[in-house]
Amino acid sequence: MKRQQQLTILASRPLLGLIATVAILVVASVAPIIFNQPYFYYVSYIVLQYVILATAWNIFGGYAGYVNFGAAGFFGLGAYVSGYLYHTYNLGLLAGLVAAAAACAALGALVGYATARLRGLYFAIATLAISLLIQVVFINMPQVGQSFGFIVTPPPPPPPYPSYIAFLFPVMIAIALISVLASWFLLRSRFGIGLFSIKDDELAAESVGVPTFKLKLLAATMSGLFMGLAGAPFPYYQLYISPDIISFTISINSVAMPLIGGIGTLSGPVVGAVLLSAIQQVASVSISSDINVLIVGVLIIIFIVAAPDGLLGIFRRLIGKPSTQGEKS
Amino acid sequence: MTDDGGDFLSATHIFKSFGGIKALTDVSFKLKKGERVGLIGPNGSGKTTLLNIISGVFKPDSGRVVFEQTDITTRPAHARTEMGIARTFQVPRPFQTLSLLDNVKIAVMYGSRDHKKTKSGSSRASDTAKNLLKRLGLEPKEQTLPKELTQIDMRKMELARALAVGPKLLLLDEVMAGLTSDEVDEVLKILLSIHEEGITIVMVEHIMRAIMNFCERIVVLSEGRQIASGTTNEIANDREVIRVYLGE
Amino acid sequence: MLVDSIILGVLLGGFYAALSVGLTVSFGLVKIVNVAHPTFILVASYIIFSLNSMTAADPIVIGLLLTIPFFALGVALFLAYDRLFSGRSKGDQELIGLVFFFGVLVVLEIVLLRIFGVTERGITTSYSTSSTILFGVLLPDKFLFALIAGVIMIVALHLFFTRTFTGRAVRAVAEDEIAVMLMGGRPTRVKALATGLSMATAAVAGGLLIMVQPIYPSLDIQLVGLTFAVVILGGRRSLLGTLIASMFLGIATSVTATLLNVGLSLGVAYVILLATLALRPEGLFKR
Numbered sequence: 001m002k003r004q005q006q007l008t009i010l011a012s013r014p015l016l017g018l019i020a021t022v023a024i025l026v027v028a029s030v031a032p033i034i035f036n037q038p039y040f041y042y043v044s045y046i047v048l049q050y051v052i053l054a055t056a057w058n059i060f061g062g063y064a065g066y067v068n069f070g071a072a073g074f075f076g077l078g079a080y081v082s083g084y085l086y087h088t089y090n091l092g093l094l095a096g097l098v099a100a101a102a103a104c105a106a107l108g109a110l111v112g113y114a115t116a117r118l119r120g121l122y123f124a125i126a127t128l129a130i131s132l133l134i135q136v137v138f139i140n141m142p143q144v145g146q147s148f149g150f151i152v153t154p155p156p157p158p159p160p161y162p163s164y165i166a167f168l169f170p171v172m173i174a175i176a177l178i179s180v181l182a183s184w185f186l187l188r189s190r191f192g193i194g195l196f197s198i199k200d201d202e203l204a205a206e207s208v209g210v211p212t213f214k215l216k217l218l219a220a221t222m223s224g225l226f227m228g229l230a231g232a233p234f235p236y237y238q239l240y241i242s243p244d245i246i247s248f249t250i251s252i253n254s255v256a257m258p259l260i261g262g263i264g265t266l267s268g269p270v271v272g273a274v275l276l277s278a279i280q281q282v283a284s285v286s287i288s289s290d291i292n293v294l295i296v297g298v299l300i301i302i303f304i305v306a307a308p309d310g311l312l313g314i315f316r317r318l319i320g321k322p323s324t325q326g327e328k329s
Numbered sequence: 330m331t332d333d334g335g336d337f338l339s340a341t342h343i344f345k346s347f348g349g350i351k352a353l354t355d356v357s358f359k360l361k362k363g364e365r366v367g368l369i370g371p372n373g374s375g376k377t378t379l380l381n382i383i384s385g386v387f388k389p390d391s392g393r394v395v396f397e398q399t400d401i402t403t404r405p406a407h408a409r410t411e412m413g414i415a416r417t418f419q420v421p422r423p424f425q426t427l428s429l430l431d432n433v434k435i436a437v438m439y440g441s442r443d444h445k446k447t448k449s450g451s452s453r454a455s456d457t458a459k460n461l462l463k464r465l466g467l468e469p470k471e472q473t474l475p476k477e478l479t480q481i482d483m484r485k486m487e488l489a490r491a492l493a494v495g496p497k498l499l500l501l502d503e504v505m506a507g508l509t510s511d512e513v514d515e516v517l518k519i520l521l522s523i524h525e526e527g528i529t530i531v532m533v534e535h536i537m538r539a540i541m542n543f544c545e546r547i548v549v550l551s552e553g554r555q556i557a558s559g560t561t562n563e564i565a566n567d568r569e570v571i572r573v574y575l576g577e
Numbered sequence: 578m579l580v581d582s583i584i585l586g587v588l589l590g591g592f593y594a595a596l597s598v599g600l601t602v603s604f605g606l607v608k609i610v611n612v613a614h615p616t617f618i619l620v621a622s623y624i625i626f627s628l629n630s631m632t633a634a635d636p637i638v639i640g641l642l643l644t645i646p647f648f649a650l651g652v653a654l655f656l657a658y659d660r661l662f663s664g665r666s667k668g669d670q671e672l673i674g675l676v677f678f679f680g681v682l683v684v685l686e687i688v689l690l691r692i693f694g695v696t697e698r699g700i701t702t703s704y705s706t707s708s709t710i711l712f713g714v715l716l717p718d719k720f721l722f723a724l725i726a727g728v729i730m731i732v733a734l735h736l737f738f739t740r741t742f743t744g745r746a747v748r749a750v751a752e753d754e755i756a757v758m759l760m761g762g763r764p765t766r767v768k769a770l771a772t773g774l775s776m777a778t779a780a781v782a783g784g785l786l787i788m789v790q791p792i793y794p795s796l797d798i799q800l801v802g803l804t805f806a807v808v809i810l811g812g813r814r815s816l817l818g819t820l821i822a823s824m825f826l827g828i829a830t831s832v833t834a835t836l837l838n839v840g841l842s843l844g845v846a847y848v849i850l851l852a853t854l855a856l857r858p859e860g861l862f863k864r
Contacts, residue, residue, distance in 0.1 A: 067672055069679065114855035121610060121671045125805050126854050128612075129847045132802045136844035190438050197424045197435055204422035207384060209410035209440025209494055248798055252683055255676065264426075290687050297683030304676045305661050 017184075021177055028173035032166035041165045045237050047277040048172035049230050053250070054257035054269035055179045056226030060108075060219045061255070062263035063192060065199030067124045071254030073131025074104045074224050076246035078231025080144060083241040087150050088143075093171070093236060100232035101225045108224020109217060116216040128251075135246040149242025152235045168233055175233075179226045184266050186222075195219055196264070227254075249293055253280075256296045260303050262312025271311060336398065337362040337529060338383065338498060343392035345378055352378040353389070354553045360498070360531065365524055367544035367561075368533045371573060374550040376533045377419060380500045383531075384416040385409040396498070410440045413497035417487035417504050423475035429482075430471040433489045434458040440494030461489045465519060481512045488519065499523065501532045505539050513539055541565070549573070582835035583828055584714050590827025591724025594820050595785050596800060597807035598730050599778035605814030606751040607768045607775070609658060610675040613682040614779060615800035621647065621783025622792045623689055626698050629787075636700050637722065640784020644777040651776030655769040682797065690794040699791035723785045727823070730778055735816045737774075747771045751814060799843055806850035812860030821861065825849075 032041065053071055060066050068074075081103045082096030091099075111130055115123040139147045154164040161167040186192045194215050197205040206212050235241050253276060261272025276296060283292035307314055338360040345353040353375045360366060368376050381387045383394060385406030394402045401409055424432050437454045462468045465485045470478065478486065484504055491499055501520075505513050517539060524530055534540050540547065540561075547564040549557040551573045557564055564570055596618060603611045625639045662670055662677070704718040738744040750757050750764045757764050786792060807826055811818025826849060830842040853860065 067675060118858050121675060122854050122858055124675055126851055129802050129850045133844055133847040140840050193435055194439060196426060200424040200426055201422050206406040207410060207416060208436040208490055209407045211407045290690050294684060294687040297680050297687060300680035301677060304673055
């Protein structure tokens with residue numbers, strides 16, 4: 001089957017994709033004005049947050065094959081930077097987003113620079129250490145309230161939105177769309193195919209002219225940037241920032257969601273994020289919040305053993321397509 | 330024993346050890362532009378290591394590698410590829426999740442000297458890759474995944490990928506290993522046509538027929554040292570070479 | 578004051594060595610990335626806690642008894658791991674193993690959380706608060722025991738790996754598995770045995786852990802940073818490296834706790850890990 005045929009309608013007709021994106025944005029922006037359903041916005045915030053995190057993780061983890069075990073650290077850094085700027089200097093969400101993106105991009109670049117020479121294994125351990133270190137730093141930093149953290153009083157919602165959480169809905173939709181679009185461009189670009197070649201065989205990639213170090217550095221930076229964006233609105237959602245937000249659960253989910261959805265594809269992380277967030281919301285309400293983490297852990301084991309291509313890989317095998325990467329399913 | 334070196338490529342006084350194993354000891358290897366040179370020797374003599382040092386997979390412990398008057402001793406492999414040094418691998422290393430066409434296309438996109446003008450979606454990279462596959466008889470298989478390719482197809486893919494970067498120097502690491510006699514001839518024909526385009530070729534091989542038919546000059550390594558260098562005839566009759574290959 | 582903290586650091590180093598040596602074996606020699614090793618140590622601690630509350634037996638003694646079932650667990654774990662993942666390519670295997678054990682870590686930690694809750698659990702023994710005076714310095718007995726245990730474990734393993742046939746087989750497999758196969762050896766068996774040993778050390782380390790400090794389910798994550806710092810700084814496979822790196826980290830964390838504060842002391846371990854990865858990822862020693 002020709003690879004061209006495997007690209008979906010949206011991917012091969014960018015105009016349609018653009019229209020869909022704008023449509024989603026418009027609906028998302030208008031809906032909260034009309035429908036005031038705070039519970040829905042609270043739930044969807046978390047789902048969208050994970051869509052962003054999973055997509056960001058996938059850029060370095062799924063495309064290049066470098067597993068990040070410390071997504072919580074990046075997320076937390078983004079949240080702290082954004083929260084601190086608002087709490088101390090009264091700078092709003094936009095400033096928070098920009099600053100968080102910059103800080104986390106820098107962190108991604110730093111970690112990438114230090115470890116891109118090494119095997120992915122050492123990168124993974126380094127990311128775990130970084131996230132732990134970030135938590136230790138914040139626990140000991142008086143400017144952010146050390147282990148107590150600080151409270152955030154949200155600004156009044158921009159009219160005509162009924163509440164700030166309602167306003168955050170289109171914001172998160174927008175960030176999610178940006179990260180998915182960025183991921184999509186990456187997938188189809190020269191940069192993307194370079195990353196895939198690095199994942200397949202880094203030595204061969206280097207030998208055919210792929211500047212592996214530079215590409216890895218860029219991918220790590222991009223991945224960090226989007227994780228920072230995922231964390232930036234968090235202070236406005238939770239209204240409280242403390243070192244506890246650098247929770248291991250976030251790191252676990254950031255690995256599990258792309259894995260279960262389908263690493264290395266565009267929609268895999270999105271599918272995984274939506275599915276797992278939904279399961280976790282249901283489980284934490286009906287059973288308990290740690291059972292849902294247990295479920296994720298079990299799913300990680302099951303999928304890494306039996307279905308490393310994730311749900312998308314299973315789907316593709318069922319309908320008879322070869323498992324090539326770089327496709328939106 | 331003459332060393333007809335040249336200033337196209339020169340690797341001088343190369344030393345390389347891995348742990349306690351001395352892979353190369355004071356090896357100097359020079360090439361003139363347009364030569365067809367064979368690099369032979371028993372297993373473990375350092376041939377692949379030498380290729381790896383020229384192509385940039387390893388850096389030598391000491392010694393220099395100069396290509397077209399530029400010192401490339403510490404340059405990363407991808408930079409050398411852009412300068413025009415291409416290689417094939419002893420055991421083919423395809424990108425398993427990319428189609429045959431994409432395997433070659435990526436080399437065009439990244440390795441060719443004017444790659445900066447080539448975008449992923451541009452038809453130029455696709456066309457160049459398709460033409461290469463056509464030349465090597467692989468066109469019908471362009472959408473197949475590497476795991477479905479035969480041994481000779483994979484060797485040809487390695488060649489196509491190496492050619493895709495538009496090389497000036499082509500390093501072949503046992504490209505004929507495991508091929509039938511007919512297939513060896515097929516590859517030899519391809520290599521000769523490549524050479525006619527002005528590409529300098531270094532061939533590491535165990536298949537003597539290929540070496541004798543293809544190479545003008547042969548360098549012999551044994552246990553990390555160069556023990557002979559000369560024309561095909563000279564080497565065929567060199568007592569030291571015979572001893573090293575056949576034992577006393 | 579500083580001298581005291583350095584000496585305490587040496588004791589701490591022995592404790593860290595006991596925690597990490599299992600990783601030296603499994604990560605360095607068997608080459609499986611068992612990030613869940615500290616979690617297994619924690620599991621052992623909790624088992625010891627439960628048995629201690631029933632029998633009042635000494636935690637280290639229970640730990641020693643646990644080495645046998647833990648050894649079996651290690652063997653089983655490796656055989657399962659091998660069965661599941663041996664088909665993958667070498668490069669994939671490391672990362673896949675990493676994610677797999679990451680999943681194991683999560684599952685075990687939550688199980689511990691469900692059974693024991695978040696409250697810290699501790700054991701008091703006759704020597705929990707006593708100290709010995711050696712060369713004019715006051716040394717807490719529990720850390721003294723940890724040091725002795727840690728050093729004994731390293732020495733015992735060193736002797737095993739250099740003097741016994743099986744031990745040398747493990748090292749041979751770590752060096753060149755194919756060569757061992759060609760010579761008729763059975764690498765899988767050897768690796769399973771080594772993993773069993775690694776788990777057995779976890780049992781003892783579990784006893785030391787609960788003797789030294791109270792435990793809680795999320796302790797394992799912090800220990801991951803610490804133990805990997807030791808093993809990577811020391812040089813993945815080197816027992817001597819593990820010992821020296823443990824001492825270095827022990828002193829570093831102790832001095833940081835004294836000069837700055839306790840909260841930052843683990844942070845120092847993470848910084849050292851990151852610095853090692855950035856500057857000298859192969860660690861201090863080769864073997």
